[in-house]
Amino acid sequence: MRRGHGCTADRGRRVRTVTCLRMTFVMAALYVPGHEHYAVDSLVGTPDGTGALGMTGEPLVVLDKVNKHFGDLHVLQDIDLTVHKGEVVVVIGPSGSGKSTLCRAINRLEPIGSGTITLDGVPLPAEGKELARLRAEVGMVFQSFNLFAHKTVLDNVMLGPVKVLKKDKASAERRARELLDRVGIAEQADKYPAQLSGGQQQRVAIARALAMDPKVILFDEPTSALDPEMINEVLDVMTALARDGMTMVVITHEMGFARKAANRVVFMDGGRIVEEAEPHEFFSHPRSDRAKDFLSKILSH
Ligand SMILES: Nc1ncnc2c1ncn2[C@@H]1O[C@H](COP(=O)(O)OP(=O)(O)OP(=O)(O)O)[C@@H](O)[C@H]1O
Numbered sequence: 001m002r003r004g005h006g007c008t009a010d011r012g013r014r015v016r017t018v019t020c021l022r023m024t025f026v027m028a029a030l031y032v033p034g035h036e037h038y039a040v041d042s043l044v045g046t047p048d049g050t051g052a053l054g055m056t057g058e059p060l061v062v063l064d065k066v067n068k069h070f071g072d073l074h075v076l077q078d079i080d081l082t083v084h085k086g087e088v089v090v091v092i093g094p095s096g097s098g099k100s101t102l103c104r105a106i107n108r109l110e111p112i113g114s115g116t117i118t119l120d121g122v123p124l125p126a127e128g129k130e131l132a133r134l135r136a137e138v139g140m141v142f143q144s145f146n147l148f149a150h151k152t153v154l155d156n157v158m159l160g161p162v163k164v165l166k167k168d169k170a171s172a173e174r175r176a177r178e179l180l181d182r183v184g185i186a187e188q189a190d191k192y193p194a195q196l197s198g199g200q201q202q203r204v205a206i207a208r209a210l211a212m213d214p215k216v217i218l219f220d221e222p223t224s225a226l227d228p229e230m231i232n233e234v235l236d237v238m239t240a241l242a243r244d245g246m247t248m249v250v251i252t253h254e255m256g257f258a259r260k261a262a263n264r265v266v267f268m269d270g271g272r273i274v275e276e277a278e279p280h281e282f283f284s285h286p287r288s289d290r291a292k293d294f295l296s297k298i299l300s301h
Pocket residue numbers: 022023024070073075093094095096097098099100101102
């Protein structure tokens with residue numbers, strides 16, 4: 001099955017110019033080949049019941065009327081969003097539109113004012129052990145990698161499984177080496193983060209997130225701190241994860257990735273979800289004036 005609409009180097013370059021404008025896209029994608037329009041329920045079913053790309057189509061992350069203020073700023077306004085198992089959702093929108101706050105709310109790095117967020121049917125706990133367990137189920141990959149500088153690559157990946165999941169060291173190491181191999185840096189296992197390129201460090205961060213066997217991984221502009229030649233190596237790893245059925249919410253300004261790997265694009269502006277659609281539909285026929293305006297600025301660069 002076809003999983004995207006392909007991207008060109010031109011598109012990639014065009015997208016990167018958006019960074020200069022300090023605009024970002026959050027893209028979410030639920031990919032089901034052969035369907036022109038975004039319609040989650042119709043996208044996920046297959047005769048064997050597993051769904052396209054291994055998706056089951058069950059709701060995994062559900063935000064219902066979520067509101068949040070920072071003082072007078074109404075940063076999240078009545079956010080309704082459902083991310084289904086196996087779905088890749090790309091979130092895009094201008095700087096300050098609330099994309100990072102939305103991501104941080106999903107693993108409760110930011111408390112919300114009202115509304116509910118559930119993960120696999122369970123409301124987000126407020127604090128304590130339950131919250132720690134939930135955080136283990138929600139992986140997060142940031143722009144700035146956030147690796148422990150004084151630990152080796154291998155130790156960075158093993159740390160969570162050993163300390164939080166209480167795995168024994170031998171099995172944690174075996175799994176960490178497998179994951180480093182999966183993201184293409186097995187040979188860097190004994191180095192320290194500072195000895196790696198930015199792209200390699202971000203791939204360590206992805207391996208570290210995967211080591212916790214999360215139900216969903218949230219990516220907040222994972223490539224925006226990288227030199228251009230390193231962006232693709234990280235996007236390739238993310239695209240492979242998407243193909244393997246990982247549930248992902250991705251804030252990015254890489255439109256090529258959105259077109260290729262996302263099932264759904266969510267466009268935010270001013271703390272609201274203004275529009276959401278299957279990528280081809282969104283990029284070809286944006287419905288709202290704000291999305292049209294946003295895209296026209298991007299496409300003019
Ligand atoms: N801890 C905070 N305290 C007060 N205001 C905040 C805080 N964090 C974010 N904001 C404000 O909330 C708004 C949304 O911020 P957020 O980081 O979610 O935007 P964003 O869409 O991720 O932007 P960018 O594309 O620049 O990363 C911004 O106006 C920001 O200044």
